Amino acid sequence: xxxxxxxxxxxxxxxxSAIQTAIELEHSTIPPYLTANFTLTNxxxxxxxxxxxxVVGEEMLHLSIACNLMNAVGGQPSLNDPKFIPKYPGHLPGxxxxxxxVPLEKFSLPLIKxxxxxxxxxxxxxxxxxxxxxxxxxxIGQFYNEIKKAICSLESEAQKARKTIFTGDPSKxxxxxxxxxxxxxxPIIDKTTAINGINLIVDQGEGTDKDPFVNPDxxxxxxxxxxxxxxxxxMGKKLLRDPTAPSGFSYSGDAIVFFEKEVPNMKPNxxxxxxxxxxxxxxxxxxxxxxxxxxLKSLHxxxxxxTDQINEAMGLMFSLRLYAGKLLATPYPNEPxxxxxxxxxxxxxxxLSETEKSLLNKIPS
Amino acid sequence: MSYLxxxxxxxxxxxxxxxxxxxxxxxxxxxxxxxxxFQKWGAGASNGWWNPExxxxxxxxxxxxxxxxxxxGTSTSNPQEDPIIGMTIMDSNTKVAGxxxxxxxxxxxxSALWGLVVRLVSGEKExxxxxxxxxxxxxxxMGRAPKLGxxxxxxxxxxxxxxxxxxxxxxxxxxxxxxxxxVSKDQLSIQFTTDLYEMDNTSPKFTIGRIVGSIGPxxxxxxxxxxxxxxLFPMDLxxxxxxxxxxxxxxxxxxxxxxxxFQINPNGTLIDRSNLILAVNKGQNDTFDLVTxxxxxxxKSDWYSVDAGINSVPLADKMDLVEQYPLVILDGNGQPxxxxxxxxxxxxxxxxxxxxxxxxxxxxxxxxxxxxLAGKEISFLLFDTPFGPTPPKVSVPKSAINLPSTALTDSYxxxxxxxxxxxxxxxxxxxxxxxYGVAYNFSDGYFSDCNQSxxxxxxxxxSVDPKKVANPTWEDIQPIMQQYANLYPLMSKGIFNLxxxxxxxxxxxxxxxxxxxxxxxxxYMPATRDLSKDKSAMIINYLNSVLNQAxxxxxxxxxxx
Numbered sequence: 001x002x003x004x005x006x007x008x009x010x011x012x013x014x015x016x017s018a019i020q021t022a023i024e025l026e027h028s029t030i031p032p033y034l035t036a037n038f039t040l041t042n043x044x045x046x047x048x049x050x051x052x053x054x055v056v057g058e059e060m061l062h063l064s065i066a067c068n069l070m071n072a073v074g075g076q077p078s079l080n081d082p083k084f085i086p087k088y089p090g091h092l093p094g095x096x097x098x099x100x101x102v103p104l105e106k107f108s109l110p111l112i113k114x115x116x117x118x119x120x121x122x123x124x125x126x127x128x129x130x131x132x133x134x135x136x137x138x139x140i141g142q143f144y145n146e147i148k149k150a151i152c153s154l155e156s157e158a159q160k161a162r163k164t165i166f167t168g169d170p171s172k173x174x175x176x177x178x179x180x181x182x183x184x185x186x187p188i189i190d191k192t193t194a195i196n197g198i199n200l201i202v203d204q205g206e207g208t209d210k211d212p213f214v215n216p217d218x219x220x221x222x223x224x225x226x227x228x229x230x231x232x233x234x235m236g237k238k239l240l241r242d243p244t245a246p247s248g249f250s251y252s253g254d255a256i257v258f259f260e261k262e263v264p265n266m267k268p269n270x271x272x273x274x275x276x277x278x279x280x281x282x283x284x285x286x287x288x289x290x291x292x293x294x295x296l297k298s299l300h301x302x303x304x305x306x307t308d309q310i311n312e313a314m315g316l317m318f319s320l321r322l323y324a325g326k327l328l329a330t331p332y333p334n335e336p337x338x339x340x341x342x343x344x345x346x347x348x349x350x351x352l353s354e355t356e357k358s359l360l361n362k363i364p365s
Numbered sequence: 366m367s368y369l370x371x372x373x374x375x376x377x378x379x380x381x382x383x384x385x386x387x388x389x390x391x392x393x394x395x396x397x398x399x400x401x402x403f404q405k406w407g408a409g410a411s412n413g414w415w416n417p418e419x420x421x422x423x424x425x426x427x428x429x430x431x432x433x434x435x436x437x438g439t440s441t442s443n444p445q446e447d448p449i450i451g452m453t454i455m456d457s458n459t460k461v462a463g464x465x466x467x468x469x470x471x472x473x474x475x476s477a478l479w480g481l482v483v484r485l486v487s488g489e490k491e492x493x494x495x496x497x498x499x500x501x502x503x504x505x506x507m508g509r510a511p512k513l514g515x516x517x518x519x520x521x522x523x524x525x526x527x528x529x530x531x532x533x534x535x536x537x538x539x540x541x542x543x544x545x546x547x548v549s550k551d552q553l554s555i556q557f558t559t560d561l562y563e564m565d566n567t568s569p570k571f572t573i574g575r576i577v578g579s580i581g582p583x584x585x586x587x588x589x590x591x592x593x594x595x596x597l598f599p600m601d602l603x604x605x606x607x608x609x610x611x612x613x614x615x616x617x618x619x620x621x622x623x624x625x626x627f628q629i630n631p632n633g634t635l636i637d638r639s640n641l642i643l644a645v646n647k648g649q650n651d652t653f654d655l656v657t658x659x660x661x662x663x664x665k666s667d668w669y670s671v672d673a674g675i676n677s678v679p680l681a682d683k684m685d686l687v688e689q690y691p692l693v694i695l696d697g698n699g700q701p702x703x704x705x706x707x708x709x710x711x712x713x714x715x716x717x718x719x720x721x722x723x724x725x726x727x728x729x730x731x732x733x734x735x736x737x738l739a740g741k742e743i744s745f746l747l748f749d750t751p752f753g754p755t756p757p758k759v760s761v762p763k764s765a766i767n768l769p770s771t772a773l774t775d776s777y778x779x780x781x782x783x784x785x786x787x788x789x790x791x792x793x794x795x796x797x798x799x800x801y802g803v804a805y806n807f808s809d810g811y812f813s814d815c816n817q818s819x820x821x822x823x824x825x826x827x828s829v830d831p832k833k834v835a836n837p838t839w840e841d842i843q844p845i846m847q848q849y850a851n852l853y854p855l856m857s858k859g860i861f862n863l864x865x866x867x868x869x870x871x872x873x874x875x876x877x878x879x880x881x882x883x884x885x886x887x888x889y890m891p892a893t894r895d896l897s898k899d900k901s902a903m904i905i906n907y908l909n910s911v912l913n914q915a916x917x918x919x920x921x922x923x924x925x926x
Contacts, residue, residue: 312460315888
């Protein structure tokens, strides 16, 4: 389970700061999930890939909800800063130092079990004992609960003075009905819509105490919460309602088989700087990272008043996938047996390293 | 005004062009005979050529501003004197890269840049942001780097204008930017030369080449894709290539663009960097009576990287001579190597896509010694020699093209013609439509005397039965989708296998989204921009019918991101 540092939200500024952490947290799981998923492309693992992809899609939704919430309370989501991207391997944003280390790795069952399920683990997973809590820490569910409580108290305080904390410009609210039904991504304009948004994030991630399936009002089609979707992959079977099982559920559905053979042997946690500048891996890594940085900039504009930019962001997401494919088909320089891979770094093309500059200077011009 | 006028900046660096090459072979369009190895790396028709997994992207890489020339003709390349020196020329940072697109598998010599954004950037500050008007390269020269092979030996030029410009120059404290804004804030002229393109997929520089270019003022009424000036034709086309020059009366100088005119060593330096002489020829009837105007300095280490191959020659008291007589460039031994084409005609836009019953307008500009040539007759010829790989046979049936045989220039030296297309009737079978070439020259000249890059390229699409367009079934669109899946393996393997009905149906919303975009949008699908109006409508109607069915959702789009 992920443990976040305990937060105290007393002012509207505290609230905005907590929501910024939420935005960073929702984003932070996307690179490791995407990396694992990229390694499944054309490997005969479409079913697993679709499960991971469906989680990624919902993390993108959660990111969007958190940004809508930030705009609703008059804050400014920030996604275009180098510090926005966590270090991999490393802790997730807001996490405690003794917590889980999240890497960028190829897909494997241990990665699902030890990392992805751990990220998404609910406070009281059904049929799984609660873990001992770490002092001064809170779960993701508790973190969002704190935000909810703060919204309620700050708003009722504001109401007393005939004011509201929902001072944001409603035109900054993103909806994207073509891809996310309005019941999932809706304008956040008041306390009710804010609470609905947060509930949706928590339920899709963790499910409820009694039912691993997400409330059907909160999904496109009935699906287990993230934790249980990953457990399906790990158990190799679909999750079913099962009256004969003590919890009422069992992994007794259709088999989900993992075919390992074709998965590229990506070296874990690649870094652009580790590739020799005169290698193809470096070129592809730079283009991947540049495209990823463009995507963050595009999303920053999307959530700061230019909602139409979401269309450009969509194009960049596909482009990112193409460069990931190129990296994963490129041998890792000087590491026989390994392939290169995506590193999700902030690259604007302006910060060329000294070695890179000297290489470019060697090219005749 | 153009990129050769002042205020002008030059830039140099690298570019990336990442076209997909399975479609370099027209026979690969044939779904019936398509083989899986056509998607694999390897030369020749049995494989997918040198980059079967290209993304189609085109972008600037590490391009820096190297020099500026002010309105008064003075120049600097010192960042202490003008902070614009060292700023970066970049493409978009908030949407996908522009695309490089062949007109057709059988006309690959006018590839165009679509959806390119051009920005001038200083650190994180965006000083200028603009849209590059879609433009095709021209003057491709396969003899540029004679010691190299493949396309690495080639060079080509792109010329266009920058539009929709946003400026943020107030805090730059750049004299150059202030001058440029005051002269030409709405549009800018841009031209660049590309060469030394790396085609070896094992090289770290794969898909990267060298670029130098120039940006200057541009006004609405001027041609977009070339500069009316003093066109210089090489005497020996095997070792030199076309050049252009303008007479800049304000600065009393001739400004020459020689960037794509001389042969280079594999390391990019000129094979012969001897200085040249600019002269005029007062002689009549092919005789030379030369008067020297000045020296063209090539023996200068930054001639290419800083000056972008542009030379200025001051005229002193020789302006009248230059206005009156054609230019000649002489080598160090006094031998003429370039001669001005005294009377010259050039079409502005020269690449067109036409659906049946559509027309395009071609604007042609005639000049004599750089001045408008009025009342001059231009002839047009629909020719049938192929300009790319065959089979299938190109340029038939000729009846699909309706064009005037001649046109007369007006008092501004301009002639406008309309070319109308009708349905070619699927003459190529497995490739939609047909490509045509239209040559032109003055009626009293020869087509063969033209710059051989100067012809008009047309891609005319087939029509589709309107009933099928209105109510398409999967079987109607499957062959189109199969062709894209075959020809663009990166797309079909990496994102969507368009040949699979369930994939298309399950992603109907996102596919409709990209197939419905403006062709100028870099996200437009197909990236190759070779889909006819009818087939495009048929695909969108098919996707709409899928979306109209109950319970169909884009269930997997986000899983594919």
